[in-house]
Every structure is written in C-alpha cells, then in structure tokens.
Amino acid sequence: MKPSNSDIGIVxxxxxxxxxxxxxxxxxxxxxxxxxxxxxxxxxxxxxILVAAIMFFAIGSVxxxxxxxxxxxxxxxFINDPQVxxxxxxxxxxxxxxxxxxxxxxxxxKLYLGTLAFTKQGKVxxxxxxxxxxxxxxxxxxxxxxxxxxxxxxxxxxxxxxxSTYMYFEWKSGDYIFRNMKPYYYVLKxxxxxxxxxxxxxxxxxxxxxxxxxxxxxxxxxxxxxxxxKTIDSFKPEVNSWRGDLYLTGxxxxxxxxxxxxxxxxxxxxxxxxxxxxxxSRGDKTASKCEVKEINGTxxxxFEWKSGDYIYRGMTPEYYVLKxxx
Amino acid sequence: MNNELSKEKAEMIFKEHSxxxxxxxxxxxxxxxxxxxxxxxxxxxxxxxxxTFDSSKPIQPWIYKVTLNIxxxxxxxxxxLRFIGQLPEKSNLYLVENxxxxxxxxxxxxxxxxxxxxxxxxxxxxxxYSGMKLKEISDSLGIPLGTCKSxxxxxxxxxxxxxxxxxxxxxxxxxxxxxxx
Numbered sequence: 001m002k003p004s005n006s007d008i009g010i011v012x013x014x015x016x017x018x019x020x021x022x023x024x025x026x027x028x029x030x031x032x033x034x035x036x037x038x039x040x041x042x043x044x045x046x047x048x049i050l051v052a053a054i055m056f057f058a059i060g061s062v063x064x065x066x067x068x069x070x071x072x073x074x075x076x077x078f079i080n081d082p083q084v085x086x087x088x089x090x091x092x093x094x095x096x097x098x099x100x101x102x103x104x105x106x107x108x109x110k111l112y113l114g115t116l117a118f119t120k121q122g123k124v125x126x127x128x129x130x131x132x133x134x135x136x137x138x139x140x141x142x143x144x145x146x147x148x149x150x151x152x153x154x155x156x157x158x159x160x161x162x163x164s165t166y167m168y169f170e171w172k173s174g175d176y177i178f179r180n181m182k183p184y185y186y187v188l189k190x191x192x193x194x195x196x197x198x199x200x201x202x203x204x205x206x207x208x209x210x211x212x213x214x215x216x217x218x219x220x221x222x223x224x225x226x227x228x229x230k231t232i233d234s235f236k237p238e239v240n241s242w243r244g245d246l247y248l249t250g251x252x253x254x255x256x257x258x259x260x261x262x263x264x265x266x267x268x269x270x271x272x273x274x275x276x277x278x279x280x281s282r283g284d285k286t287a288s289k290c291e292v293k294e295i296n297g298t299x300x301x302x303f304e305w306k307s308g309d310y311i312y313r314g315m316t317p318e319y320y321v322l323k324x325x326x
Numbered sequence: 327m328n329n330e331l332s333k334e335k336a337e338m339i340f341k342e343h344s345x346x347x348x349x350x351x352x353x354x355x356x357x358x359x360x361x362x363x364x365x366x367x368x369x370x371x372x373x374x375x376x377x378t379f380d381s382s383k384p385i386q387p388w389i390y391k392v393t394l395n396i397x398x399x400x401x402x403x404x405x406x407l408r409f410i411g412q413l414p415e416k417s418n419l420y421l422v423e424n425x426x427x428x429x430x431x432x433x434x435x436x437x438x439x440x441x442x443x444x445x446x447x448x449x450x451x452x453x454x455y456s457g458m459k460l461k462e463i464s465d466s467l468g469i470p471l472g473t474c475k476s477x478x479x480x481x482x483x484x485x486x487x488x489x490x491x492x493x494x495x496x497x498x499x500x501x502x503x504x505x506x507x
Contacts, residue, residue, distance in 0.1 A: 008454040011435050012353070016455070019358075021348035023366045025340045029333060031366070032373040110443040316470055 072153040079142040088188035117196040134312030165190040204314040216276035223322035446481035
C-alpha cells in the first residue's frame with residue numbers, strides 16, 4: 001500500500017506515520033476463536049429459542065414501528081402565502097427556534113439540506129449536499145410543508161431578523177416518524193422571491209432506453225409489492241425492510257411489452273414498457289433492471305426503482321420486491 | 327471457495343494491514359480508543375468471514391469495506407450516546423504535533439482535511455493515503471463509481487475554497503484525471 005505522492009498524500013502520511021494501534025494479533029485471534037466457539041456450539045434447544053426470540057422481536061419491531069409511527073394530517077387545502085415564494089438557503093440546524101443566532105452557526109456538521117424553492121403552484125424543490133435543485137414529494141400551503149407519501153406535515157415560520165428574512169422549517173425525518181423524536185428545525189435565509197415553477201431541473205442520470213422487445217414468460221403476470229430493499233441480496237422473505245407504506249403496490253406485465261402500474265394513488269396505464277430483464281420509462285429516460293428469482297418456493301421480481309433520487313440526485317437506486325400472484 | 331484461514335495466514339494479514347486500518351479509522355474518528363476498537367473488530371470480522379473472500383481478488387478493498395462499515399456504526403453509536411447524554415463531551419481527540427508538519431501550508435491543509443465531512447474524508451483517506459483507485463474505493467464504500475468521483479471532486483472543491491492562496495497543484499486538477507481503474 002504505497003501512499004500517493006500528492007500533497008494531500010504527503011500531509012496524511014506525515015500526520016499519521018507516528019500512530020499505530022495498541023491491540024495485538026494474539027488478543028484479536030483469541031477473541032475470534034472465542035466468538036467462533038460460542039457460535040458453533042450452541043445447544044440445539046438454546047439455538048431454537050434464540051432464533052424464535054429474534055424472529056419474534058424482528059416481526060414485533062416492524063409491526064410496532066408500522067402501528068406506532070407518527071402520522072400527520074396532510075389533506076389541507078391550498079392557501080397561498082406570497083412571503084414563502086422563492087429560494088431559501090439553509091444556514092443552521094437547531095433544536096429550538098430560539099436557539100438560532102444570525103451569524104453564529106450552532107450545527108457542527110455540514111448541513112444536509114442545502115436549498116428550498118417554493119413555487120406559486122404549491123410545489124417545493126430542494127437541493128441536498130451541494131447538489132442541484134430537484135423535484136421533491138413536498139407540497140406546501142400557508143405555514144405548512146406536506147409530504148403525503150411520508151404522511152408528514154412540517155410547520156414553517158418566517159421571521160425578519162436584522163433586515164434579513166429567515167424561515168424555520170420543522171425537519172420531520174425518520175427520527176420523528178419512527179422513533180418519535182422531537183423534530184429539529186432547519187433555519188433558512190431568503191435568497192430571492194423568484195417563482196421556480198418553470199425551473200428546468202437538471203437530470204444527473206439518463207439511461208439508454210432504445211432496446212428491442214424480447215419476450216419473457218417469467219416476467220409476465222400480476223405482481224404485488226412486498227418490500228423495498230437496498231440490494232437484491234439484502235431481501236429476506238420473513239422480515240420487512242421497509243417500514244413505511246409502499247408507494248408502488250403492484251405491476252401487471254402483459255403481452256408485447258405492455259405494463260400497468262398500481263400505486264397508492266391508483267392504477268395507471270403507464271408510459272412504462274418492458275422487455276426481458278428491464279422496465280423502461282421513456283418519460284424519465286430510465287431503464288430499470290428486473291430480476292426474477294425463486295426464493296423458498298415463491299417467485300419474486302426485484303425491480304430497480306429509478307425515481308427522482310436516481311435521476312436528479314445521482315443516488316444509487318434501491319429495489320422494489322414484488323411477489324407473483326398470477 | 328475453499329478459504330480455510332490458518333493462524334499463520336491470519337497473522338500475516340494482520341501484520342500487513344492492521345496499522346493502515348488503524349490509521350484510516352483514526353483519521354475518520356479522530357479518537358485513538360475508537361480506532362483501536364475498530365481495528366480489532368475489523369480483523370475479527372475479516373477472520374470470521376475469510377471463507378467468503380475470493381482470494382483471486384485483492385484483499386485490501388475488502389478489508390477497508392469492513393473497516394468503513396464498522397467505523398460508521400461506531401460513529402452512529404457515538405452520536406446516539408452523545409444525544410442521550412451518555413458520552414462525555416470531550417472525546418479522545420488526537421492532534422498532530424506541530425513538529426510533524428513543518429510548514430504553515432501543510433498545517434493549513436491538514437486542518438482543512440480533517441474538517442471535511444465524513445463522506446469526503448472517506449474517499450480522501452482511501453485515495454490519497456491508502457493509494458486505492460476510485461473503482462476499488464467505490465467497491466469498498468458500496469457506491470457507484472460516479473458517486474465516488476463526485477465525492478472526491480466535492481472534497482477537493484471544498485479544500486480549494488478554503489485554501490485559496492497555495493501551491494497545491496492537485497486542487498486545480500479535475501477529478502477525471504485521478505486513476506479510476
């Protein structure tokens with residue numbers, strides 16, 4: 001492992017060269033052996049009880065999380081708020097509104113949320129971690145930012161401080177939804193009052209979508225969503241990875257590349273088409289992998305979900321897992 | 327894959343890689359205690375899962391993948407403990423002695439590097455210190471190559487912004503010139 005000759009490499013090498021671990025091989029090897037002995041020689045009865053307890057806990061946690069998650073009312077009518085229209089840039093992340101002092105940043109870490117842009121049509125664009133502005137699932141109405149998919153309604157409050165306009169935006173992430181933690185606030189400063197309704201969102205990812213149709217009997221049929229996972233290998237039939245509602249509820253894969261999609265918003269004869277191993281969206285310019293696998297006697301489809309996170313934010317797509325029902 | 331791990335082989339792997347694993351963990355966590363814990367946990371896991379490793383491939387990216395996962399979990403745990411008030415505010419931060427970095431410029435650069443966010447520090451340490459190519463780093467981090475390049479470029483842009491007056495030529499080089507494969 002030869003460090004690079006760049007200036008960064010030289011500085012890192014100099015800064016770290018006098019440091020080494022205090023742990024030794026023998027203690028590490030002994031711990032490894034101890035762990036292995038414990039792993040390999042459980043009593044059969046103890047092992048069964050342990051497995052049962054883990055499964056019970058896992059299923060119980062998922063059920064508990066599903067039942068006990070925070071659900072906000074989100075069906076508010078649109079009420080305009082001219083003050084909020086425009087671009088806002090985040091300057092701080094605080095526990096309470098009164099914690100914010102202009103010019104003094106209390107959050108020690110880099111702010112995840114970069115910018116918000118509120119449009120006249122009630123939509124919200126956002127950028128995260130120095131990325132470009134992208135479409136979000138948020139809508140807004142006076143004093144609230146709504147996410148119908150996540151079932152959150154975040155309050156916002158606009159204040160003038162020392163001649164500048166600030167917004168306190170209640171950040172309702174998984175910590176609030178599933179762990180019942182009190183939401184913190186992003187503090188954003190107003191940059192402009194432009195209307196971003198016609199803003200051309202830059203796509204980071206565009207796939208090749210011209211593929212000939214190749215038939216595949218394995219893919220054809222009706223499929224029902226059962227999970228949403230980071231990778232195909234991480235799927236376990238007995239445990240749900242995804243705690244929230246699954247937006248995509250089902251697919252009908254039909255003859256000649258035709259496809260209909262069912263979501264929580266209802267069924268659509270979509271602009272999606274399919275070919276062997278792939279589902280293509282001409283509108284979004286995406287070609288998503290589809291892998292059909294049989295696990296424990298049940299046939300599943302792993303559908304690579306290329307949403308806005310992939311197209312506009314360059315994130316790695318995750319997978320819907322669907323079970324064949326017909 | 328028949329990858330039985332003898333004690334001799336394990337010791338060889340440990341001797342070759344442990345110091346570098348420790349230094350990467352130290353750089354990312356800025357804590358000697360955590361770095362020791364991470365180093366030991368890394369090798370316990372490497373020894374345990376060695377049978378799954380494809381010995382026709384280089385071992386370094388695999389070891390670092392384990393290191394980074396453990397580091398992230400440890401840092402998350404630290405955050406939680408701090409949140410619930412079960413961690414002293416001052417953890418065991420390490421500081422580079424002034425005598426190690428001789429020039430003002432090197433000191434400035436070091437200060438800015440350790441102030442980068444975690445994701446940037448991960449790619450920086452693996453690329454510039456461990457000498458890994460971007461494809462190997464992307465495998466270790468479990469992210470696409472494009473994302474890896476983007477994080478490295480972002481780190482260099484940040485450094486460029488914070489170190490405007492310097493002779494660091496690397497800051498002016500675009501990310502595409504870094505060895506990827």
